Amino acid sequence: MALDIDQLTVRQAVVGLRTGAYSSVALTQAMLEAIATRNPAVNAFVWLDEADAMRQAEAADRARQAGQQGVLLGVPLAVKDVLNVDGHPCSCGSKILRGYTALYDATAIARLRAAGALLVGRTNMDEFAMGSTTENSAFGPTRNPVALDHVAGGSSGGSAAAVAGGMALAALGTDTGGSIRQPASFCGCVGLKPSYGRISRYGLVAYASSLDQIGPITRTVADAALLLGVMAGRDALDATTLDQPVPDYNAALTGDLRGLRLGLPREYFVDGMDPEVAVAVRAATARCRELGAQIVEVSLPHTRYAVATYYILAAAEASANLARFDGVRYGFRATGEGAPIDMYKQTRAQGFGCEVQRRIILGTYVLSSGYYDAYYLRAQKVRTLIRRDFDAAFAQCDALLTPVAPTPAYRMGETMDDPLHMYLGDIFTVTANLAGVCGLSVPCGRTAGGLPIGLQVLGPAFGEERVLRVGHAYEQSRQGEAL
Amino acid sequence: MNYLPSVGLEVHVQLKTNTKMFCGCTTAYGAPPNTQVCPVCLGYPGAMPVMNVAAIRLTVLSGLMLGCRIGAHSKFDRKSYFYPDMPKNYQITQYDQPLCLGGGLVIELGGQTKLIRLTRIHLEEDVGKSTHYAGCSGVDFNRAGVPLMEIVTEPDISSADEAVAFLLALKQTLLYAGVSECNLEEGNLRCDVNISVRPEGTGKLGTKAEIKNMNTFKGVQAALKYEVARQIRCVAGGGRVVQETLRWDPDLGETFSMRSKEDAHDYRYFPEPDLLPVVLADAQIEAWRATLPERPAERRARFMHVYGLPAYDAGVLTAERGVADFFEATARLCGNGKAASNWIMTDVMRLLGESGRSVTQCALTPEVLAELILLVERRTINLPTAKGLLPELFEQAGRPAELVATRGLGQVGGEDEIGRLVEQALAANPRVVQDFLAGKQAAAQALVGQVMKLSRGKADPQMAGRLVAERLAARQGGAAVS
Numbered sequence: 001m002a003l004d005i006d007q008l009t010v011r012q013a014v015v016g017l018r019t020g021a022y023s024s025v026a027l028t029q030a031m032l033e034a035i036a037t038r039n040p041a042v043n044a045f046v047w048l049d050e051a052d053a054m055r056q057a058e059a060a061d062r063a064r065q066a067g068q069q070g071v072l073l074g075v076p077l078a079v080k081d082v083l084n085v086d087g088h089p090c091s092c093g094s095k096i097l098r099g100y101t102a103l104y105d106a107t108a109i110a111r112l113r114a115a116g117a118l119l120v121g122r123t124n125m126d127e128f129a130m131g132s133t134t135e136n137s138a139f140g141p142t143r144n145p146v147a148l149d150h151v152a153g154g155s156s157g158g159s160a161a162a163v164a165g166g167m168a169l170a171a172l173g174t175d176t177g178g179s180i181r182q183p184a185s186f187c188g189c190v191g192l193k194p195s196y197g198r199i200s201r202y203g204l205v206a207y208a209s210s211l212d213q214i215g216p217i218t219r220t221v222a223d224a225a226l227l228l229g230v231m232a233g234r235d236a237l238d239a240t241t242l243d244q245p246v247p248d249y250n251a252a253l254t255g256d257l258r259g260l261r262l263g264l265p266r267e268y269f270v271d272g273m274d275p276e277v278a279v280a281v282r283a284a285t286a287r288c289r290e291l292g293a294q295i296v297e298v299s300l301p302h303t304r305y306a307v308a309t310y311y312i313l314a315a316a317e318a319s320a321n322l323a324r325f326d327g328v329r330y331g332f333r334a335t336g337e338g339a340p341i342d343m344y345k346q347t348r349a350q351g352f353g354c355e356v357q358r359r360i361i362l363g364t365y366v367l368s369s370g371y372y373d374a375y376y377l378r379a380q381k382v383r384t385l386i387r388r389d390f391d392a393a394f395a396q397c398d399a400l401l402t403p404v405a406p407t408p409a410y411r412m413g414e415t416m417d418d419p420l421h422m423y424l425g426d427i428f429t430v431t432a433n434l435a436g437v438c439g440l441s442v443p444c445g446r447t448a449g450g451l452p453i454g455l456q457v458l459g460p461a462f463g464e465e466r467v468l469r470v471g472h473a474y475e476q477s478r479q480g481e482a483l
Numbered sequence: 484m485n486y487l488p489s490v491g492l493e494v495h496v497q498l499k500t501n502t503k504m505f506c507g508c509t510t511a512y513g514a515p516p517n518t519q520v521c522p523v524c525l526g527y528p529g530a531m532p533v534m535n536v537a538a539i540r541l542t543v544l545s546g547l548m549l550g551c552r553i554g555a556h557s558k559f560d561r562k563s564y565f566y567p568d569m570p571k572n573y574q575i576t577q578y579d580q581p582l583c584l585g586g587g588l589v590i591e592l593g594g595q596t597k598l599i600r601l602t603r604i605h606l607e608e609d610v611g612k613s614t615h616y617a618g619c620s621g622v623d624f625n626r627a628g629v630p631l632m633e634i635v636t637e638p639d640i641s642s643a644d645e646a647v648a649f650l651l652a653l654k655q656t657l658l659y660a661g662v663s664e665c666n667l668e669e670g671n672l673r674c675d676v677n678i679s680v681r682p683e684g685t686g687k688l689g690t691k692a693e694i695k696n697m698n699t700f701k702g703v704q705a706a707l708k709y710e711v712a713r714q715i716r717c718v719a720g721g722g723r724v725v726q727e728t729l730r731w732d733p734d735l736g737e738t739f740s741m742r743s744k745e746d747a748h749d750y751r752y753f754p755e756p757d758l759l760p761v762v763l764a765d766a767q768i769e770a771w772r773a774t775l776p777e778r779p780a781e782r783r784a785r786f787m788h789v790y791g792l793p794a795y796d797a798g799v800l801t802a803e804r805g806v807a808d809f810f811e812a813t814a815r816l817c818g819n820g821k822a823a824s825n826w827i828m829t830d831v832m833r834l835l836g837e838s839g840r841s842v843t844q845c846a847l848t849p850e851v852l853a854e855l856i857l858l859v860e861r862r863t864i865n866l867p868t869a870k871g872l873l874p875e876l877f878e879q880a881g882r883p884a885e886l887v888a889t890r891g892l893g894q895v896g897g898e899d900e901i902g903r904l905v906e907q908a909l910a911a912n913p914r915v916v917q918d919f920l921a922g923k924q925a926a927a928q929a930l931v932g933q934v935m936k937l938s939r940g941k942a943d944p945q946m947a948g949r950l951v952a953e954r955l956a957a958r959q960g961g962a963a964v965s
Binding site: 083084090092097102103104106202204205206208209210236237238239240316317319323324325326329330340341344364367368369372376 | 759
């Protein structure tokens with residue numbers, strides 16, 4: 001009988017491989033079959049080299065036979081199309097990187113490889129991680145495997161859909177304003193955005209360098225802890241990684257919340273929020289109290305400026321980060337006559353999609369001389385205020401509980417003509433990126449229509465142990481329920 | 484009406500680091516195109532910069548040499564513009580918080596000294612090099628990411644000659660500090676020249692034009708002369724100078740407009756999020772300061788004072804740090820600064836000039852030269868013998884004392900011995916003696932030459948001269964008596 005990976009977790013796979021219950025080849029084969037069957041309806045994967053995947057699996061099995069070990073030896077993982085994996089394409093959901101093949105491994109990828117993991121396939125995303133629905137992709141939209149007429153969320157929608165849709169045990173995502181937590185919430189899986197500087201960004205194609213972080217999308221909090229432990233830590237190739245010791249995240253998963261103070265930020269429970277989301281998050285809060293936590297109300301007063309601040313800073317950084325895609329050295333180049341500047345214009349006009357062009361133009365505008373002080377500089381000041389909000393909040397409590405998004409997954413196409421509506425959906429997630437703190441998305445229920453709802457646990461910078469502990473205890477308390 | 488030019492320079496100096504500013508690629512010059520590149524310096528997706536601390540150190544050293552204030556908190560910024568030789572289409576540079584502020588350099592021209600003030604020194608990455616062919620262009624990214632220091636002056640320079648004097652003094656200072664090879668042929672030193680003119684008696688500077696990317700001092704001089712004359716002609720004729728960027732055509736000897744102010748780039752500077760700000764501890768700056776060499780002007784003054792050298796000699800000996808170091812080591816070892824100066828300024832410099840080598844590239848060391856000087860001083864060998872040995876010692880390592888011993892070059896010492904040789908010479912050349920006695924003074928010199936020849940060059944020429952004179956005087960007296 002073929003191996004069923006529908007519910008399989010990374011930890012279970014690690015045990016299964018170690019005990020010889022199955023081989024990496026069998027596990028990978030099962031994954032490839034699941035993708036072949038399910039991906040056409042979902043479009044979670046945009047690229048897959050089956051032979052390459054099987055070669056990696058065979059190598060892992062041989063390594064095990066040779067006595068080698070590795071915490072992830074033989075475990076196949078899916079990778080968001082924004083991370084460089086040596087020899088694989090890396091197109092960031094964009095036409096402009098058509099034909100580009102990565103020349104090197106991102107540091108996070110290299111660490112997973114060193115732990116024995118296999119890197120299988122490329123998952124869909126909003127182009128250059130700009131979007132919250134994975135509809136802005138040159139490879140077409142990803143659908144939510146839980147409800148195919150709904151979006152998977154974004155920008156790491158392909159990764160969340162792969163995990164939720166039974167096509168991957170776990171996947172890597174990136175989170176600039178909620179791009180791991182929101183799709184995890186929409187699809188009903190676990191998503192962790194680590195603190196800024198916890199995982200090296202080297203090899204992550206930058207959208208907004210001061211906000212981007214790599215993180216895992218998994219089926220359990222314990223899997224997220226496991227993958228974080230492998231990827232975290234100082235990297236000489238990324239000057240913004242911190243030289244903080246990497247704790248044993250698994251040891252933090254105690255299963256109880258005794259002695260913890262959890263804060264409910266007043267500003268995160270707003271009018272106009274989907275009532276089913278509000279109810280589910282309130283219920284999750286009550287459950288945490290039952291598990292031993294003390295619940296306190298806190299305030300993050302500058303929250304209402306967060307979305308505007310985020311879109312100014314992220315767009316500003318993006319306008320420079322995406323300048324390198326010009327057709328000169330790699331990727332797509334528009335054909336035609338004329339001076340280099342015309343080639344740039346044509347290449348970028350044809351190579352970038354609408355949302356990317358919108359943000360490049362916005363970013364160029366806010367950095368222009370005469371506007372810099374009014375937009376970029378002011379946004380940096382607000383960012384400092386938001387960071388102080390979190391400092392003050394974490395002086396009163398150990399972690400925060402909030403919804404991940406004000407609504408469950410949108411219907412396909414719902415936000416395409418109304419970007420502002422989509423931007424406002426980021427309100428509860430962008431603050432963590434602006435403040436550099438960590439955040440975890442854990443399933444906490446479903447709407448009457450069956451759409452997943454996510455609980456967000458926010459912790460201070462380098463407080464991953466706390467958010468994992470809270471998320472894990474909550475998850476354990478609801479084991480067996482269909483979330 | 485008389486017009487005064489005001490000139491400011493922006494000098495770009497490639498720093499002497501082994502690797503590039505943000506990656507591990509080598510900075511060696513002259514490799515085949517695009518062989519010293521990696522994802523970082525090619526601006527590949529996902530690659531990130533990591534600061535090369537050596538570039539920071541060399542910039543701070545330059546700042547300390549030039550009397551700058553070192554910024555306590557410095558940062559890097561992105562400067563955005565599109566060009567095929569710019570891998571990321573933004574350059575990592577320093578906008579409002581450079582590493583070094585203020586400072587200045589004293590230049591000397593026609594016996595007058597003048598301080599040229601500096602505005603700042605900042606650090607940035609170099610771009611690639613474009614080459615244009617018929618129908619296509621190529622870009623070599625070997626140079627992309629090489630650390631480049633930009634030294635910006637105040638508009639204190641008032642002539643083409645002053646500009647060149649500044650550049651020469653700057654080059655000398657940077658070579659002393661060891662921060663750059665300052666090789667103009669390899670593009671280590673390039674500058675942009677800002678020029679304006681104003682009527683004498685007015686304080687406000689005129690509208691400036693900028694000549695971009697000059698890479699020879701001669702070019703700077705010619706372009707400046709041309710542009711100053713052009714602007715004066717323009718203003719004197721009732722016109723107005725347009726703020727624009729110019730290109731110098733060395734073949735035509737004219738400047739051409741590249742773009743006007745209206746077309747000026749908006750570089751959209753903002754802080755580089757991939758790099759942390761540079762915060763230098765005082766202790767770090769002081770530790771670097773302790774490694775600084777003496778400045779050229781100070782060293783020149785000290786050479787005059789300590790070794791009693793004339794200003795000109797001290798200037799020649801301190802022009803290059805290597806020569807100055809060589810001189811000073813030689814002078815210390817032989818205890819005779821004057822002799823060391825004479826040897827180096829004449830024979831050693833001639834050999835260096837003929838061979839095209841620098842003082843560190845020849846076999847001659849201060850130890851060897853000092854030994855040679857001492858051998859002469861102690862009269863072990865005579866000066867001609869010593870000078871004869873120098874070319875050999877310049878080419879290959881050797882100990883002068885050993886050469887003298889093995890080849891028997893020691894000076895023929897005693898007065899008796901040389902006296903005998905004098906008698907021999909006089910006896911063998913009666914004609915010459917006759918000539919002398921007949922009043923031909925120069926004949927004595929010929930006899931000294933004969934004595935040197937008889938000694939195989941080893942006699943002390945001074946003693947030989949004295950003894951020949953004595954013996955001839957004796958004969959003259961004798962003739963008078965008879």
